[in-house]
Amino acid sequence: MRHFHRIHRTRRDWAADLGLFLFAACFAAVSSQSIPVSETLSPAWRAADQAVGGLGCAALLLRRRWPVQLAVVLLLAGSVAHYLTGPAMVAVFTVAATRPWRATAWVAALAFAPLPVFLWQLPDMAEDRAGSAVTYFALIAGSIGWGLFRRSRQQLIDSLRERAELAEADAESRAERARMEAREEIAREMHDVLGHRLSLLSVHAGALEYHPGAPPAEIARAAGVIRESAHLALHDLREVIGVLRTGSGREAVDGDRPQPELADLERLVAEARAAGGRIALIGPAELTGLRGLTGPADGPAPPPLAGRTAYRIVQEALTNVRRHAPGATVEVTVAGQPGDGLTVEVRNARPPLPPRSDPGIGEGGGQGLIGLAERARLAGGELTAGPADGGFRVHAWLPWQG
Incomplete structure (x- = not known):
């Protein structure tokens, strides 16, 4: 069973669809006086032609779901219904603006397929019909060209937006990498400093442990070294904890603390x-x-x-x-x-x-x-x-x- 996904349209999409619908309807109404109609056609046929034009305008609401199919139907029906020129222009514009080059080329080939026949019959064609046909092909060509321009512009905007997003992500990555490097620098600094202090403290504490009968002066000197080493180790530890809490960068490592x-x-x-x-x-x-x-x-x-x-x-x-x-x-x-x-x-x-x-x-x-x-x-x-x-x-x- 085939499933069709519902197309979600934003307010901007609805506004664009409504605007193109009104454009096609107004174009049909304005150009109705310049459409050459044979006097042999009955009023019923003319009414049917106008009704088909109205249906073509309403069918433009489907242009987002089936743009190629809609363009093919309007182009084929437009060969016998004069009021479908406006909807056909919108349909071929949609194909050129939203579909791949191959689909656009096939639709363009279908639209201009009658052109050789028109050129062959041009010498024997009435002036008003010849002018109407030339205008039709010019309008279709303009619609395709405008659609191609619209697609190229959208692709450029998407490319620039993607580059901007990549640049922003790269900047965030560099900033995070700089923070990590700064913290690694702090970790190396404290490994060296605290390792040195604690190893000295361990040596003197071990001397006191293994020589409890040492002279009082030597014991006092070792105790003083232990106290000073512990004080300096605590001082360095407070510094690195303060830096990590504030989230400072490399400047905190090479800042006021003398290196x-x-x-x-x-x-x-x-x-x-x-x-x-x-x-x-x-x-x-x-x-x-x-x-x-x-x-x-x-x-x-x-x-x-x-x-x-x-x-x-x-x-x-x-x-x-x-x-x-x-x-x-x-x-x-x-x-x-x-x-x-x-x-x-x-x-x-x-x-x-x-x-x-x-x-x-x-x-x-x-x-x-x-x-x-x-x-x-x-x-x-x-x-x-x-x-x-x-x-x-x-x-x-x-x-x-x-």
Whole structure:
């Protein structure tokens, strides 16, 4: 059984249909005086012709459901009914404006099929009939042309609307991606900072646990370091929670909070040494204290992004040493110059003690190294990490333009 779907028409569609119906009816009424009618036709035939014209105008309400069929019927009936010219014009316009090119071509071929016969009979045709036929073909051609223009314009509008929607969706996608990147940056930042703070806190707390008989001065110093590390960790945690609550972007990461740079490596290494780490800075004499990379008197400074990334790489590498290789000696090498790039290497020897199994301290799942590799990539460099000579080696190269 065949089912027909009901066409939903908006108020605008009804207004257009009513307007075209009135156009066809008015056209038939206005042009009735110029239609050549044979004197041999009876009044009944003329009345029937007018009734057929009225039915043709009413049939235009079906043009949205069956546009091609309606156009074919009106064109065929129009060859004998003079008042169907207006409805036929609306029908062929609808086909040209709403149907594919193939359907439009077939309807146009049907409409102009009588044209060769008309041209052949033109010399023997009365002047009024010849003028009426020429006008009819001109009106049909104009209707098809206007329908094609209407369809092309609608296709252009649809294309522009689709492009606008795609551009809007792309803009929303870029904004969401930027927010996600900012939050990932915050997560990497807090992983590095909190990991460093908590690992120091764990080292000093472990020293108090395993050496309860240590001198009071040493116990007081370790307790002070624990208190300060816990305070700084809480401060950093409050910062990131505040940023996530406000939904700020990357500006919140690089905003008022001072970012570390290459010059802060001395302080970082000093903190690690205070926690019992055996760490050496290796490099040329001017780089041992890192002043050769940060002081304008000894040469140009590396880009802030490269310096900050190098600091985070060393910080995370030292944190991993405390977690997975406690007591191992560590060598931190920093070198570079404009044009060659900035090279950072952190290498630790075989650990003398097995890794601690403190809950939450010795568990990293490799996410720290993944974050470091992503940091280096975002800075335009590269990072490699893996076992070396019984220990572990982290090597990074960062761009430093000349």
